[in-house]
Amino acid sequence: MAAKKLKRDHVRRWLIQIFFFLLFILFFIQTKYGLDVNFQNIFFRFDPLILVVISIANRTVVTAALLSILIIVGTLIFGRFFCGFICPMGTTIDIFDSVIRSKKERKFSLKNYKYLILLFLVVSALVGSSFLHFFDPLSILERSFTLILYPIISYFIGIFTALAPAVYTETIIVLIVFAIILCLGFIAPRFWCRNLCPLGGFFALLSKFSLFKTSFIEGCNECGICEGVCPTGAINFEEAKIDSAECIDCLRCQHECPQSVIRYRMNISIVPFDIKRRQFITSIGAGLAAAPLSRFLIHPRLFGRLIRPPGSIPEADFLNVCIHCGKCMKVCPTNGLQPCIFEAGINGLWTPRLVSVIGGCEKNCNMCGQVCPTSAIRNLPLEEKTYVKIGTAVIDRNRCIAWEQDKVCLICDEACSYNAISSLNETVRGTTLLRPFVDEKICTGCGLCEARCPIEGPAAIQVFPIGEERQRTGSYITEEKKRLRACEKKLEDIPSGFILDNK
């Protein structure tokens, strides 16, 4: 009877977990160009860590994540149910753990570290830098899916269809981080969730006060079965205590207990902390030091051009608000959005940057802003997005074959969606021919020209973040820009494809 019930409960939890996991994967797959419904980032909207840490770091409430208050309230009532039932990272770890059949239980606990990491995140956010992306499980999972799984899957799909496989410039660090998190399962099941995850830490903190808790009633004969089945090591049967901060409400102990002395019930009590003062102070110290260190360890200007996607908020805010989840890179139809390595400093690792050599920013697409869960890239209407200047194209006349070799190339003019490149007759070394010129007032820096420049090596037309516009609020459309765009292209010479009659 007990075994049967256990099985049913176990299956029920698995089904719920798999349901949310599949939902996460569905939203991941649906993060693609062409969908106007803005639901792909729903998981992030329920992530209270985003609400807390980013709101503090950015000194503004992240309205998109306000839904996570529901989870906070739920945790205050029911305990740490998110970790056991919903968290897709938890499910991924569960799946991996069951594959490696990790049953070992080491008698040491690092469970306080998750509070320390949480404290570190909050302190560094107070100082003005968010390090959330390194630790938030949803962000880690989404990023790993996008940068590792997606290129692999799209490669195989590409074998059978015309789909161009996605490529990303920086995946190795993501892979290592993800592999480490999974391999922690060799030490103990759910090692990450129990010891390191700051989101788990946040829920653990809340569930210390939760209304419902799993706890012992009178009559325990200290058989120890419950401690053996607990997946999070929350039970100490000798003292008949269940640490509600560690308990993920899976109810296995309740159904496994031969004496039926474990109950999930209303229990108003507060579980005390046992964090050492030294650890506490170290964590605060690390938080205080990390913010300034991350800015000076690697200077952003050391590494190449940094072109942010259109609608990105000002850089200092961007680094705090972006959770580096990689959704924008997944959705970008040209594959031009790539993860930064050190172009934006240490804390800019995995933030999106437009690498025009791989793909430009298409005029008719504003998907990156649509899927961004924290509005680090603002969700601009399509028309407004076309007015955002993210940089300016610059022609290298020494390498351009129209300038240097008198070729009728002009592909950049052809590729420009904004008529910002004019082909004008210009005499060079005695030869008069059409040569490309960039009108920097009209150029938006979309990089479509750079993507198509046919010469070998680096393109002869490159986008630099000259004149880039980053606004937290307000419209990018101005009367001046409208006027410039409306006026007919005055600077246009007759293409050299025509043989002109000398009239």
Place this chain on the structure above:
Amino acid sequence: MNRITRRDFLRISAGIAVASLLPRFLFSTEKEEITGPVIGVAHGEKSKLVKSAVDAIGGIDKFIKEGDKVCIKPNISFAANVDCGATTSPEVIKQVVELCLDAGASKVIILDHTIQEAKLCVEKSRVKEAIIDKKRVSLLTLTKERQFTESKVTQGRELKSIKIAKAILSADKLINIPTAKSHSATGVSLGIKNLMGLIWDRGYLHRVNLHRAIAELATVIKPDLTIIDATKALTSGGPGGPGKTVKLNIVIAGADVVAVDSFAVGITQWYDKSFTGKNVKYIVEASKLGLGEIDTGKMQIIKVEV
């Protein structure tokens, strides 16, 4: 039995000679000397243009046989709005597909190697509206090198060999349906220029003598029928737009791609100037290569008003 006398014979012969020469003196026309390519030009109601133009040159059955596998090459290279004129209008593509299916084509493949991102081009050009029969009509965006195969250009000076789409090699017929638009490098982009969407490395053509290379391309890829969509023409700012778009409501059809192009140059002004086919370098090069007739005076132009 009447025997023809010598006198009778001479009289009759003279009569015939005079009779045959008379029209020359009476009407003094040179129409009969025109033996050049036939071109159908339809103007008017959008929904009938393609059929009228094709009927003028002998009807679709002349080009498509029962059971043929047909490739259709529209220009959907840019993710521009259909009103802009940078892409072949979906109505025209659809009409061509209908014609092919009516003629009994077993398979119709609409294909292009787009310049901008394929997904966006497909969406913006609304080309999917032309897929009226999912079993027989399909859309193929050429995005990968392995969809192309190396092909020798025997008449080539600029091109020795070029990678062209495998799909057109395995098809029985190729119908070329460009849109009439201006082009920043070649002046205009019409039928021959549209063939650049069937090769892998377009950039290479820009690195050599572009005009000649486009003409040489037409020696390798030979469309069986070219139908130019001039329902609207992007007369400046091409090939991607935005620019000046003129509504013409014209469709031009013909088997000779050079002739069709040459005629199409004259139907409107480009960059606010008038040109003829002889003013466009790549058309001149193509005619030099013997690919078709460039002189509109030598073409049989059949104009239809619908």
